[in-house]
Structure formats: structure tokens, C-alpha cells
Amino acid sequence: MTEARAQILTSIRLALGRGVVDAATQQELRARLNGHRRNLVPARGQVTGRQKVEDFARMVEFSLASIARVRSVDEVPAAVTDYLKQQNLPAEIRMAPDKRLDAIPWGRTPLLKIARGMPDPKDEVGLSGAFAGIAETGTLMLVSGPDTPSTLNFLPETHVVVVRASELVGGYEDAWTKLRAAMPSMPRTVNFITGPSRSGDIEQTLQLGAHGPRRLHVVLIDDDPQAGPA
Amino acid sequence: MDNTGKRPRVGLFVTCLVDLIRPTVGFAAVKLLEDAGCIVEVPAAQVCCGQPAYNSGDRADARDVARAVIEAFEGFDYVVAPSGSCAGMIRLHYPELFAEDAAMMPRVHHLANRTHELVSFLVDVMGVKFVAARYDGTITYHDSCSGLREMGVKAQPRALLGTVAGLTIKELPGAETCCGFGGTFCVKYPEISNRMVGDKAKDVAGTGADTLLAGDLGCLMNMAGKFTRDGVDVKVRHVAEVLADMAGDVPPIGRAK
Amino acid sequence: MSLALHPTSKAFKANARAALKNETLQRAMGHLGFAQKRLEAVGRLPEFEALRDQARDIKNHTLQHLDFYLEHYEEKLRQSGGEVHWCRTPEEARQAILSICRSVGARTITKGKTMVAEEIALNPFLEANGVAPVETDLGEYIIQLRDEPPSHIIAPAIHVTKEQVADTFLEKHAAYGKTKLLSEPREMLEEARGILREKFLGADVGLTGANFLIAETGSSIIVTNEGNGDLTQLLPRVHIVLATPEKMVPTLEDVSTILRLLARSATGQEFSVYTTVSTGPKRPQDIDGPEQYHVVILDNGRTAMLGTAFQDMLRCIRCSACLNHCPVYNAIGGHAYGWVYPGPMGSVLTPGLIGVDQAGALPNASTFCGKCESVCPMKIPLPGMMRHWREREYEQRLSPPAQRWGLAAWAFAAKRPRLYRLLTGLAARVLGLWGRRHGNMHNLPLAGGWTQFRDFPAPEGKTFHQLWSERGQR
Known part of the structure; x- marks a missing residue:
């Protein structure tokens, strides 16, 4: 080998008609690798403030996901149970053991059964917290870690993702910047999720829920003072 | 180029198909160029742009044929062809063909940069805004591939056709889709070509237009041949014939007098 | 059936003829609707053209320093606990994958969509060696059951109708107690989902391809819409990535630029549903993810394309835009091309990988309409490279004799203007008289390829040059 x-x-x-890349060029290339220089970022990926929030919400729906907007973490439990009721789903969720989700007062909806940890194939609804939301395409960014198993993003047929307005970024480049600031090195898995799972493999007819979730529901906590009033 | 107060000398590259099959297109080109204020000459030494050899992988013969074109057309202000394909060959592919011949390159580039497709030359270079022509009928227009994608011919023919008295334009769905001619392709892969030109015939018939126009004789012969074979009752003509008001001089392509 | 093991590119002409007559195939191909969706998606992003230029430049830069980036990638990958397996040939890649499977006693291996696995005919090899491969992309799963190769890069079962899927499921799913003939795509998807869910949970090894490798971080990226690639890599103990060197991209910023083009060019989506960046095996504290992460990097002739007229082909990101927009591909489908990669990109890549003697027909099967190049997100000059293959074919005297003779005769005359004038003058006169009555000819000697389906328009009777000189004498 x-x-x-x-x-x-x-x-x-x-083939390139040279030997090993010379020292000076190597230095240049390393600087390029470590410089995180951005290429052209489309205007849609440079939005800020209120427009960032509105674009994100609009693009989430464009991706065939649904979105509920709440003003504070206190309203999340009710938003989740309302959604489950609407979809005729049982009031049972599998939740990532994510400390950020502990800040949500789940006690307000005592009828909602919550299991923490790794999903079981029988779980119908999974709930996770996003690392970021990307306004450009309504994309959720989720990263793996001890508290955030990636499997939860794919196994249950319904996936509910909680994201705060303060976690929204304009474009993918902003998301990488946010990740580099938060973590010393790459996590095992970074999932960019844009809408529910789908396939067009049978006669190009769009079917949702091919292997991953058939429904993707975003709960946006629109509480970012920097983004301006909702 | 600064030609103020001076009539530009244009060398007409007739193209081998126009020469052999439809000389009227050549005369239409002459008329349009002269009406636009050009002095038109037709170098006798021209034959073909060399595309048949070039696209068959025969660079040596393609270069020999191209060299004759380069020599024949030296000294003109512009070289104009009633074909996007042949003009594209000279403008874009000659430099590639002679890439390894440093001595030829200045001559090649000089020719390439002065070479234009007829209708786009009239509009973009000569600033022609209207033509004095009449055509009573509804036409649809097929955008031949090389003209469209290599020479940027799209709006110019429509702009001039819009000034032809009595003429109505109906846009062709899939106007930018290849008709299946492709030079030797149509005889190397007749079944695939037939399928493509068959689809084109259906699209053209669907417009309800009585006449199909385009700017390349190869594509026009392919489509006209398919129409007469399949009984599609649409007349086929080169756009220059209509713009030069010469449609009355010859029957449509593939039709008897 | 593996096209990699049994190429039929030499029989392209007969394949194409059969495909045009195959009514089921023609009906199925009628569903290919990506081109319109791409147009709409491009219309929603004003910067699209500028991004194409940048993406081309990024890949060109990468290819120019590919050795450096590969080494850097490997170093970063090792730091995250993964391992690279370098392979020159399909055989080396197959052995590398098998030995990883054997080291963990694997009996089943789930697979995400990978064209490189098709290229090395991995499935028949694994089966012969006691490891059962299970395709998990719905389209790939359907054609695996039907023992067919993919006919499109991102819609592998585009050649199959829903009735055929229903028949296949009825036959093959009986083993799982499913005995109802289905009629709706929704039901078919549900049934496949249920069966494949069990396969995901039971697999020992998961194998995916890679859309990109990232030098900066040692990561691999897959882009899917179904989520099968994620279940494939998250659930089993071992994740194998099968990739090729030219998938390399320097940084996460660079790949972001290219990702903006990929989905829009492919399906017309703003972004694919799942873009997954994988770096090494699960971390010690993680509660899920694979314990082992292997990346098999297969060359198979690619690095030999560097520095040649075909280097630009290595920019290809396998989006399928060239297939979706190609009138020839749309007419005949993917199988007629006779090897793994169909359409314009296949017509350039295939002769490079299996030889122009085998695949010379493919670069000839183009009208050079240029549509492929005009939609390629990486601005690959596909028609130009097909022409280069024709040159190689001509140089090696591989083109058909009739074509060579015809060309030689034409060239002989074309280089002698006086002879040429004589011949064309004669032809214009004879053909003009012959076709005068109808304005065209039904039959023409030596032009059967034309007159089989078309009439030949009659010439006016004299050549332009004859008339022009007559005019001058007037």
C-alpha cells in the first residue's frame, strides 16, 4: 500500500512536470489552508439582523420543512406538543441529552413523555438542538458530540429541531467560522440538513421520507435582541 | 474599429453548403451587407472552413484547409459568413487548431478577431436597426447551436425580423435544443439524429407557424429534409433570404418551384 | 450485471438503436425533468455564473497541487483517527475493502451511492467473497434487485418505470413476506424503507462514496437527499469511504462555493437535503458513530490524465447536468453508452479509463451542440475534449474505414480549389436536375445515412461561385 x-x-x-512542491509554495499553500479565505459569498449568504431571521424562516419552508416561531424558550414545550397534536403523533419524544435543551421548561407540558439519549428504532419523534441555522438556504447545521448523537437526526420519522435566532448565520462560511470558534477541531459528523428526506427515484415523483425523516419541523426561538423586534 | 466615413471592406465567406446547395443565401448576404454600407468581395480561392476534418479528428487536413482560408481572407476589414458554425470555426477554433504553430498565430488571431456571423455582424457591428423587406407569414426561429453558444446569436435575428413587413414571429419551444444535424453526426448516427430532428419537427409544427427560419444551412437542410419526408407542412428558409427580401426568388429549401 | 466487467461501449451504435426502439425505456426517460428545475434554481441566484468561474479556479488550483493536498489531507485524517488506503487499480481497491470487511468479520455491508464502486465492480466481488452488499439509495436498491447497472449518475433507476419497480418488488420482496402488487410510488418507497431499515440496523460495515475530500480538515463529504448515506455510515461499526484523488478541495470555504453549484446544477434544489461532513471515527466520548473510519483512495488512471488534454475532466463533480441537458443522452438513456459513466462526461471520461479503442464511439456520438459545456458548473470544455478523443482515434487509425476514405476524398478536393469548383459545379448541376421535380431527393448514392430518414434538398442548379463570376462578367 x-x-x-x-x-x-x-x-x-x-504529470505536472515537477518534483515535490518547493518550500516557498508549500508555505503559500499552508497559508491558504489556514487562512480560511472566503470566495464570493452571494448576497443571500450575507444577510444580517431581521432579514437573516426572515430569510431563514422563508427558506426553511421552501425546503418543505415546517417552522414554528416562539418568542422565548418558555414557549418551546407548548410549540412541540401543538405540532405533535397537529400531526396526530403521540406525545412522546426522544431528545438528545443536550444541555442546551435542559434550559427549556419541559415541566410545563407534563403530558409530553421525554426519553433522553440514543434513539431506539421504535422512536417516532426525535428532538435535537441545532448548532446553527443558515439563512441562505434554510439549512440546519447539527454537529455530533457526546450530547448530540447524529443518529437522532435520521432514525425517527419525525425530526423536531430547536434553533435560536442568535444561532442563525447568513451563509455557510459564517457557519464554519462559528464552528471553528466553538470547537478546537472538527467533530466526527457535521450534518447540514435542508428539509425532510426525499427521493425521486421512482419515475421522478417526489416522495418525502425516503430513509431519513418524513417530517422536519423547526422551532425557532425568535429572541435575539440584535436581530430587532420580530 | 474606426470606420467613420469609410465603407468597410468585407470578405464574404460563402460556406461550402451555401455554395453548393443554396447560392441565393450568398446573394442575400451580399445584398444585406451592401445595404448596410459594406463593400463586399468574394475571394475565389475559398473552399471550406475545414470543420469536417477538424471535427473528425483530422487536424492535419483541417489545418491545410484552414491555411487556405487564412490566406484568401487576408486584408479585409471583416470576414462574414451566413453561418454561425463556419464563423465559429474560424473565430474560436482556428486559434486552437494552430496553437502549436507560433509563426501562424498572429495571422490566425488577426483573422479570427475580424470574423463574424452575418446577422450578428449586421446588428452588432454595422448597427443595422431595420431591413426593407416584406414577408407575409408567421415564422418561428430555431437557434442553431454554434451561432447561439459560440457566437452569441440570439436577439439579433429576432430584432431584424421584427422589422420585416407582414411578418409575425412565434417563439419555438426548445428553440435552443440541437436539431440533430451535427455535421457528420447525422450520417454516423442516423437513428439518434432522426429522433432529434423528429422532436424538432413536432415542436415546430406545434407553433402553428408556416415558416421555419434559422441561420445555418446544415441545420436547415436537416429540418427541411425531415419535414418533406414526414409531410410536415412548414416552409424552411435561411433567415438571410427573408431579411434580404429574396424569399420570392427561390422556393423554400427542399421544395420544388 | 456490471458494465465495468462487461463493457459494451464498442456496440454503442447497436445499443443506441435498440434503446430508441425500446418503448418502455422511452416512456421512463420521459420523466427526466431536471433541466427545467436547474433553470429555475439558477434564476434564483444572481451570482451563479461568477460562482462557476470561482469553482473552476478552485479545482484548477487543487489539481495543480494535488500531491501536496493529498498528503496534507492524509495527515489531518490520521490525526482524527482515520486511515487512508492508497490504491492504484480496481483490484487493489477491492482487496483493500475486502480485507477491512474480513478484519471485522463482516457478513453484510450497506452501501451509499458511489459510482466508483460501480467502476471497480465491487458488488459481484464482495458477493463472491462471502460479504453481502446492500444498496441503500432507493434507485440503486431497485437496480440491484433487477441486476442492472445505473443509467444515470444521480437518478440511477431513471430507465425503470413504476410498473417495473412494482413487478421487481413483488418478486424479490416475497422473501420478506410482502406479496402485494403495488401501484403507487409512495407504497413502493414505504415497502423498501421498511426492508432497508432492518438492513441498516444489521450491517457490519457501511460504505459510502465521497463528493469531496477536504485537505484542511481531513474530512470526506457526501451529499444525498434520502439520508441513506448517513444511516449507512452512522450505524455500523466501520465506515469505509471509497474516493478518488480528484475529489480533493482545499478548504471548507472552497467546498462551500462548489456546494452552491452542485445541487442547483443537479436537481435544481437550493441545497441537497443532507450534506454530511465526516472526519475520522467516533470520538471517545461520542455515543454514536463508527468505531473505524477508512478512506480508500483509488487512482485508476486519473492521475495519468493530469498534464494532458483531458486534465480539465478531473474538475467534474458528477452533478449530471451534462446528462440532463444532452439531447443524445435524453434520446437513448445511459445503458447504451456501455460503461459506468454515461452522457457527455462519460464520453470524455470512459475513453480515458478503458481506452479509446474500446470507447471511441462515445466521443463521436455528439453533435457538438455545446449545451453540456454551457451548463457544466465546473466549466469543463466537454465538446473540445470529445474532439481530442476523435483526434486520438484518428491518429491511431481506429475510426471506421468508410469514414476515413470519405474524409480523405473530401480533403483531397478541398485542398485543390479548381478541382473542387469543377466537382461542386457538376454536383450542383446533376443533383439540381435530379431533384428539380420535387425539390428534393428520396435516395442518394453514398448518402443512405441521410436519406434513410430525411429527403435531401435539391441544389438550385449552379454554385454560388459560378453565379458570382457570371454576375461579374455581366
Whole structure:
């Protein structure tokens, strides 16, 4: 295998008509890698303030997900139970053992049964907290960690994601900046989720819920003073 | 280019198909260019742009043929062809064809930069805004691939056709989809080509237009041949014939007098 | 049936003829509707054209320093606990995958969609070695059951009608106690979802492809709409990524630019549903994720394309825009191309990977209409490269003799203007007289390819040059 490695690298260098990249160029390339320089970011990815929140909400719906907007964490439990009722789903959720979700006063909806931890194949509804929401395309960014298993994003047929307005960013580049600031290195999995699972593989007819969730519901806590009044 | 007060000298690249099949298109081009204020000359030494060889992978023959074109058209202010395909060959592909011939490159570039497709030349370079022509009928327009994607021919023919008295334009759905001609493609892969031109015939018939126009004779012959074979009652003409008010001079392509 | 093991590109012409006559296929192909959706998506992003230029430049830069980025990628990947397996040939890649499977005693392996696995005919190999591969992308699953190769890069079962899917499920799902003939795509999807859910939960190894490898972080990225690729990599103990060197992109910022083009070019979506960035195995404190993360990097002739007329092809991100917009692909579907990659990108890539002697027909099967190049998000000059293959074919004297003779005769005359004038003058006269009555000809010697389906419009009778010189004498 090391022979294959050497041969592939040599074949590249021969084809490009040079030897190993020289020291000066290497330095340039490393600077490029570490510089996180942005390419053109479309106007849609540069929105801020109120427009960022409104664009995000609009694009979430464009992606065929649904969205409920609440003014504070206190309203999240009711928003979740309302949604489950609307969809004729049982008042039972599997929730990520995410400390950020503990700030939500779940005690206000005593009828909602909450299980914490890894999802079981029988779980119908999963609930997780997003690391960020991206206004450009209504995309949720979720990262794996001890408290945030990625499996929860895919196994249950209904996925509810809680995101705060203060966690919204304009474009993907902002999301990377936010991630680099929050973590020393890449987590195992970063999921960008834009709408519910779908397939068009049978005669190009769109069907939701191919393998991942058939329903994606976003609960947006619109409490960011910086974003201006809702 | 600064030609104020001076009539530009234009070398007409007739194209081999127009020469052989439909000389009227060549005369229509001459008339349109002269009406636009050009002095038109037709170098006798021209044959073909070399595309048949070039697209068949035969670069050596393509270069030989191209070299003759380059020599024949030296000294003109502009070179104009009633074809987006042949003009595109000279303008875009000659530089590629001679990329390894440093001695030829200045001549190649000089020619390439002065070469234009007829209708876009009239509008974009000569500033022609209207034509003195009449055509009583409803036409639809097919955008030939090379003209459209290599030479940017799209709005210009429509703009001039809009000034032809008695003429109504109906847009063709899929106007930018290839008709299936593709030079030697249509004889190398006749079944696929037939399918493509068959689809085109259906789209054209669906517009209800009585006449189909386009700017490239290869595509026009392909479509006209399909129409007469399948009994699609739509007349086919080169756009220059209508713009030059010469449609009365010849029957539509593939039709008897 | 694996096209990688049994290429039929040499029989392209016959394949195409059969495809045009296959009514079921023609009905199925009628559903291909991505082109319109792409147009709408591009219309919603004013910066789309500028992004194409940047994406092209990013990939060109990467290819120019590919060795550096591969090494950097490997270093970062090792730091996150993953391992790279370098492979030159399909055989090496198959062995690398099998040995990983054997090291964990794997009996079943779930697979996300990967064209490279098709390229190395992985499924038949694993089956022969006691490891059962299960395709999990719905389209791939359907064609696996039907023992067919994919006919489209992102819609692998586009050639199958829903009635055929229903028949296939009825036959193959009996083993799971499903015995009802289904009629609606919704029911078919539900049934497949149920069966595949069990497969996900029971698999020992999950294998995915990679849309991108990120040098900065040592990550691999997959882009899907179903979520199958995620269940494939999250549930089993081992995640294998099968990738090729040119998937490399320097940074997360760079890949963000390219991702803005990918879904819009492919399906016309703003963004694919799932874009997943995977870096190494699960971390020690994580409660899910694979324990092992292996990346198999297969060259299979790609690095040999660097520095050649075909280097630009290595920018391809497999979005399928060129297929979706190609009038030839739309007419005949993907199988006629006879190898793994169909459509314009396949017509350029296939001769590079299996030889122009095998696949020379593919780059010839183009009208050079240029639509593919005009929609390619990476601005790959596809027609130009098809022409380069025709040059190789011509140089190696592989093109059909009739074509060569015809070309030689034409060139002989075209280089002799006086002879040419004589011949064209004669032809215009003879054909003009012959076709005078109808204005066209039904039959023409040596032009059967034309007159089989079309009439040949009659010439006016004299050439332009004859008339022009007559005019001058007047």
C-alpha cells in the first residue's frame, strides 16, 4: 500500500512536470489552508439582523420543512406538543441529552413523555438542538458530540429541531467560522440538513421520507435582541 | 474599429453548403451587407472552413484547409459568413487548431478577431436597426447551436425580423435544443439524429407557424429534409433570404418551384 | 450485471438503436425533468455564473497541487483517527475493502451511492467473497434487485418505470413476506424503507462514496437527499469511504462555493437535503458513530490524465447536468453508452479509463451542440475534449474505414480549389436536375445515412461561385 501511495504521488508530480512542491509554495499553500479565505459569498449568504431571521424562516419552508416561531424558550414545550397534536403523533419524544435543551421548561407540558439519549428504532419523534441555522438556504447545521448523537437526526420519522435566532448565520462560511470558534477541531459528523428526506427515484415523483425523516419541523426561538423586534 | 466615413471592406465567406446547395443565401448576404454600407468581395480561392476534418479528428487536413482560408481572407476589414458554425470555426477554433504553430498565430488571431456571423455582424457591428423587406407569414426561429453558444446569436435575428413587413414571429419551444444535424453526426448516427430532428419537427409544427427560419444551412437542410419526408407542412428558409427580401426568388429549401 | 466487467461501449451504435426502439425505456426517460428545475434554481441566484468561474479556479488550483493536498489531507485524517488506503487499480481497491470487511468479520455491508464502486465492480466481488452488499439509495436498491447497472449518475433507476419497480418488488420482496402488487410510488418507497431499515440496523460495515475530500480538515463529504448515506455510515461499526484523488478541495470555504453549484446544477434544489461532513471515527466520548473510519483512495488512471488534454475532466463533480441537458443522452438513456459513466462526461471520461479503442464511439456520438459545456458548473470544455478523443482515434487509425476514405476524398478536393469548383459545379448541376421535380431527393448514392430518414434538398442548379463570376462578367 505504501508503494501505491508513493507511485500515485510520483505520477502526479511527473504529470505536472515537477518534483515535490518547493518550500516557498508549500508555505503559500499552508497559508491558504489556514487562512480560511472566503470566495464570493452571494448576497443571500450575507444577510444580517431581521432579514437573516426572515430569510431563514422563508427558506426553511421552501425546503418543505415546517417552522414554528416562539418568542422565548418558555414557549418551546407548548410549540412541540401543538405540532405533535397537529400531526396526530403521540406525545412522546426522544431528545438528545443536550444541555442546551435542559434550559427549556419541559415541566410545563407534563403530558409530553421525554426519553433522553440514543434513539431506539421504535422512536417516532426525535428532538435535537441545532448548532446553527443558515439563512441562505434554510439549512440546519447539527454537529455530533457526546450530547448530540447524529443518529437522532435520521432514525425517527419525525425530526423536531430547536434553533435560536442568535444561532442563525447568513451563509455557510459564517457557519464554519462559528464552528471553528466553538470547537478546537472538527467533530466526527457535521450534518447540514435542508428539509425532510426525499427521493425521486421512482419515475421522478417526489416522495418525502425516503430513509431519513418524513417530517422536519423547526422551532425557532425568535429572541435575539440584535436581530430587532420580530 | 474606426470606420467613420469609410465603407468597410468585407470578405464574404460563402460556406461550402451555401455554395453548393443554396447560392441565393450568398446573394442575400451580399445584398444585406451592401445595404448596410459594406463593400463586399468574394475571394475565389475559398473552399471550406475545414470543420469536417477538424471535427473528425483530422487536424492535419483541417489545418491545410484552414491555411487556405487564412490566406484568401487576408486584408479585409471583416470576414462574414451566413453561418454561425463556419464563423465559429474560424473565430474560436482556428486559434486552437494552430496553437502549436507560433509563426501562424498572429495571422490566425488577426483573422479570427475580424470574423463574424452575418446577422450578428449586421446588428452588432454595422448597427443595422431595420431591413426593407416584406414577408407575409408567421415564422418561428430555431437557434442553431454554434451561432447561439459560440457566437452569441440570439436577439439579433429576432430584432431584424421584427422589422420585416407582414411578418409575425412565434417563439419555438426548445428553440435552443440541437436539431440533430451535427455535421457528420447525422450520417454516423442516423437513428439518434432522426429522433432529434423528429422532436424538432413536432415542436415546430406545434407553433402553428408556416415558416421555419434559422441561420445555418446544415441545420436547415436537416429540418427541411425531415419535414418533406414526414409531410410536415412548414416552409424552411435561411433567415438571410427573408431579411434580404429574396424569399420570392427561390422556393423554400427542399421544395420544388 | 456490471458494465465495468462487461463493457459494451464498442456496440454503442447497436445499443443506441435498440434503446430508441425500446418503448418502455422511452416512456421512463420521459420523466427526466431536471433541466427545467436547474433553470429555475439558477434564476434564483444572481451570482451563479461568477460562482462557476470561482469553482473552476478552485479545482484548477487543487489539481495543480494535488500531491501536496493529498498528503496534507492524509495527515489531518490520521490525526482524527482515520486511515487512508492508497490504491492504484480496481483490484487493489477491492482487496483493500475486502480485507477491512474480513478484519471485522463482516457478513453484510450497506452501501451509499458511489459510482466508483460501480467502476471497480465491487458488488459481484464482495458477493463472491462471502460479504453481502446492500444498496441503500432507493434507485440503486431497485437496480440491484433487477441486476442492472445505473443509467444515470444521480437518478440511477431513471430507465425503470413504476410498473417495473412494482413487478421487481413483488418478486424479490416475497422473501420478506410482502406479496402485494403495488401501484403507487409512495407504497413502493414505504415497502423498501421498511426492508432497508432492518438492513441498516444489521450491517457490519457501511460504505459510502465521497463528493469531496477536504485537505484542511481531513474530512470526506457526501451529499444525498434520502439520508441513506448517513444511516449507512452512522450505524455500523466501520465506515469505509471509497474516493478518488480528484475529489480533493482545499478548504471548507472552497467546498462551500462548489456546494452552491452542485445541487442547483443537479436537481435544481437550493441545497441537497443532507450534506454530511465526516472526519475520522467516533470520538471517545461520542455515543454514536463508527468505531473505524477508512478512506480508500483509488487512482485508476486519473492521475495519468493530469498534464494532458483531458486534465480539465478531473474538475467534474458528477452533478449530471451534462446528462440532463444532452439531447443524445435524453434520446437513448445511459445503458447504451456501455460503461459506468454515461452522457457527455462519460464520453470524455470512459475513453480515458478503458481506452479509446474500446470507447471511441462515445466521443463521436455528439453533435457538438455545446449545451453540456454551457451548463457544466465546473466549466469543463466537454465538446473540445470529445474532439481530442476523435483526434486520438484518428491518429491511431481506429475510426471506421468508410469514414476515413470519405474524409480523405473530401480533403483531397478541398485542398485543390479548381478541382473542387469543377466537382461542386457538376454536383450542383446533376443533383439540381435530379431533384428539380420535387425539390428534393428520396435516395442518394453514398448518402443512405441521410436519406434513410430525411429527403435531401435539391441544389438550385449552379454554385454560388459560378453565379458570382457570371454576375461579374455581366
